[in-house]
Amino acid sequence: MSPGVRPVVLEAGPCRLSALIAQPQGTPRATVVAVHGGGMRAGYFDGQAHPDVSLLSLGAALGYTVVAVDRPGYGLSAAHLPYGQDLSGQSESLGAALAHLAGRYPTGAGVFLVAHSFGGKLALTYAAGQAARDDGAPPLLGMDVSGCGRDYAVDTGDLRDPHQHGHWKRNWGALRFYPPNTFRDAAALVAPMPVRERAEAARWPASFTAAAARVPVPVRLTFAERELWWRHGEEELAELAGLFTASPFVTVDRQPEAGHNISLGWAARSYHLRALAFLEECLARAGAPA
Secondary structure: OOOOEEEEEEEEOOEEEEEEEEOOOOOOOOEEEEEOOOOOOHHHHHOOOOHHHOHHHHHHHOOOEEEEEOOOOOHHHHOOOOOOOOHHHHHHHHHHHHHHHHHHOOOOOOEEEEEEOHHHHHHHHHHHOHHHOOOOOOOEEEEEEEOOOOOEOOOHHHHOOOOOHHHHHHHHOOHHHOOOOHHHHHHHHOOOOOHHHHHHHHHHHHHHHHHHOOOOOOEEEEEEEEOOOEOOOHHHHHHHHHOOOOOOOEEEEEEEEEEOOHHHOOOHHHHHHHHHHHHHHHHHHHOOOO
8 A cells, every 4th residue: 555545444234345545734634535436446546556647646735625435335245245236235335334434534525436447337327316315425526437438349248357467458458558567566456346236247338328427416427438338429429418418517528647456556647636636626616625
């Protein structure tokens, strides 16, 4: 872990979730909750190949509490949930974990989600169900979702194992995008993808459309320049943005010189700063003090 980052455990209803936390000096302006993708773990947001890569270190230095959560079926909860949870179950677990987090640590003006790949599916599902929940979780300010669209650029039969050799380029892009030792260090972040999660993947295009229409907070969708899992042409991105009919505003952006795993590459600092700048826009919209 990076300096200032430490492990914590969050109670999430029937299970406990492992997580990493970094806190600022003084009261946080807000809390950034980072949600990893399929077959990865929370350490995705605390890359060790270069000091500039860690979202946790950067966010804490800029005045936010940052928490990267191992989703249900990963880390500490894997033994209790060997098959994982579907998106509905993960959404309930995340809400319970955030309520527990708010009971232990100051969260500032609320929670901002930074979510990657399958974690983006969870973030959108969680936000879509906000109005129907009363779990004591802090208010949701907005979200940045990277590496997650609606329509796959691959056959759904290829989604069962994101780590198979043929998917290396889809996951990473080009070698030049990453600091030396990235792939050695990333080996510790890789985890099996639970079977219930794999089943959700094939249903996602319809789920995205339904969830997007009910997301009530600002949304930023980020696609890497070399994103190969999703269709993201200009017309497709415009259509995606138009599906968020309940959101006050939606931004779609591209991250240059990056592959799917943006937060482990040289572009990580640029991407994280852009995501946090979007959080600042959400804070201003919510009337939070500077």
